Amino acid sequence: MDFDELAKVGSMMGSGGMIVMDEDDCMVDVARYFLTFLTEESCGKCIPCREGIRQMLTILNRICEGEGKEGDIVMLEELSEVVQDASLCALGTTAPNPVLSTIRYFKDEYEAHIRESRCPAGVCKALVSYYINPEQCQACQICLRECPVGAIMGGKNIVHVIDQDKCTKCGTCLDVCPIRFAAVEKLSGRPVPAAPPQGTKVRRVKKAQQ
Amino acid sequence: MKKLQKVTLTINDREVTAKEGMTILEAARDAGIYIPTLCYHEKLAPYGACRICTVELSRNGRSRLVTSCVYTVENGLIVKTESPKVIKVRKLLLELMLASSPAKAIQDLARQYGIEKRRFEADKTNCILCGLCVRYCSEIKQANAIGFVGRGTERRVVFHPEIASTVCASCRECFSLCPTGKLPSETDGVCFDDLTLDDFLKTQQSPA
Numbered sequence: 159m160d161f162d163e164l165a166k167v168g169s170m171m172g173s174g175g176m177i178v179m180d181e182d183d184c185m186v187d188v189a190r191y192f193l194t195f196l197t198e199e200s201c202g203k204c205i206p207c208r209e210g211i212r213q214m215l216t217i218l219n220r221i222c223e224g225e226g227k228e229g230d231i232v233m234l235e236e237l238s239e240v241v242q243d244a245s246l247c248a249l250g251t252t253a254p255n256p257v258l259s260t261i262r263y264f265k266d267e268y269e270a271h272i273r274e275s276r277c278p279a280g281v282c283k284a285l286v287s288y289y290i291n292p293e294q295c296q297a298c299q300i301c302l303r304e305c306p307v308g309a310i311m312g313g314k315n316i317v318h319v320i321d322q323d324k325c326t327k328c329g330t331c332l333d334v335c336p337i338r339f340a341a342v343e344k345l346s347g348r349p350v351p352a353a354p355p356q357g358t359k360v361r362r363v364k365k366a367q368q
Numbered sequence: 369m370k371k372l373q374k375v376t377l378t379i380n381d382r383e384v385t386a387k388e389g390m391t392i393l394e395a396a397r398d399a400g401i402y403i404p405t406l407c408y409h410e411k412l413a414p415y416g417a418c419r420i421c422t423v424e425l426s427r428n429g430r431s432r433l434v435t436s437c438v439y440t441v442e443n444g445l446i447v448k449t450e451s452p453k454v455i456k457v458r459k460l461l462l463e464l465m466l467a468s469s470p471a472k473a474i475q476d477l478a479r480q481y482g483i484e485k486r487r488f489e490a491d492k493t494n495c496i497l498c499g500l501c502v503r504y505c506s507e508i509k510q511a512n513a514i515g516f517v518g519r520g521t522e523r524r525v526v527f528h529p530e531i532a533s534t535v536c537a538s539c540r541e542c543f544s545l546c547p548t549g550k551l552p553s554e555t556d557g558v559c560f561d562d563l564t565l566d567d568f569l570k571t572q573q574s575p576a
Contacts, residue, residue, distance in 0.1 A: 202497065202516075202523030204417045206457075209464035212521050213488050233487070240460040243433050243453070244419045 207250030276347025
């Protein structure tokens with residue numbers, strides 16, 4: 159790893175820090191994170207940096223909210239080129255790097271957001287839903303108690319159901335659902351299955367199956 | 369005193385002679401070659417904020433974009449004021465400005481560069497932060513009654529009330545410099561809440 163190798167892949171040495179990410183990090187969200195930082199860091203003197211980054215961030219916000227449009231990726235690239243070429247200082251000339259390199263290596267993630275309303279990493283809240291599989295829910299009531307907004311309905315021996323309108327997609331239910339039940343699923347890019355009729359009784363998992 | 373050297377450069381395939389220390393923009397204008405500007409004013413120090421005067425520069429076979437209002441002439445420079453790359457940059461910059469400042473001066477330039485519809489939206493501030501008012505007040509009037517506050521997308525132009533109340537009423541020379549007409553029509557509101565500058569000056573001139 160040296161200056162030239164990092165430049166080749168569209169990055170830079172910076173202060174020598176490194177962030178390790180995996181499939182649970184959304185690359186569009188990462189680009190958005192950096193541009194949010196840069197809109198605050200920009201001094202605001204020159205137009206390409208101030209206005210260009212602002213518009214790029216607007217587009218990234220739109221994509222993360224599931225409202226991305228065909229042509230957004232091209233527009234991001236067009237803005238990036240001009241912000242790089244025309245900005246006054248190095249903040250502006252390097253600001254589009256996170257956008258360009260995420261498009262270069264993870265274009266499929268951008269396309270999944272725009273075309274399929276799907277966030278492959280399950281990070282963008284607008285594109286994610288939580289669902290309790292009625293076949294697996296054992297009505298242990300842990301998620302029901304832990305849900306911070308009271309969006310989970312159910313009771314003893316009654317299959318739990320998430321009220322999608324109330325749900326803030328914090329992921330607590332997924333975290334607390336005991337691994338042996340694994341009833342809570344995170345969905346992205348596909349509709350939430352219809353909830354079972356109210357008061358559906360739990361289907362006990364037989365001991366032998368465990 | 370050192371005698372100023374003559375410098376020869378090429379602008380749009382034309383050989384142009386300029387004085388050492390001149391900017392590309394000045395050399396081009398002297399030669400009758402048009403380069404659009406928004407934040408430039410001949411009486412003020414070059415600022416390089418609007419980037420509209422961007423030109424393409426090549427030397428030794430390498431080309432890059434520079435702002436002609438701040439780049440000083442050098443022997444053997446080859447300058448293109450309307451190359452495809454330059455036009456691309458200017459068009460997008462104008463589109464970016466139009467998003468927040470759909471003023472006549474910006475629209476005229478946009479039309480000149482063939483921009484038909486607005487692709488971007490932003491809060492309508494009617495200020496492109498060219499800094500003409502701020503720099504004029506500081507450099508020419510040396511009053512510093514108006515300045516910038518904030519940074520990034522929060523950057524704004526505001527009058528400093530304690531100075532503005534004593535000098536602005538009899539001056540207002542910055543009004544005619546404003547390319548978007550924002551200054552004469554309104555103040556930013558950051559210092560004065562909902563008061564226009566006129567309201568402000570009135571209350572300051574005749575304390576009730």
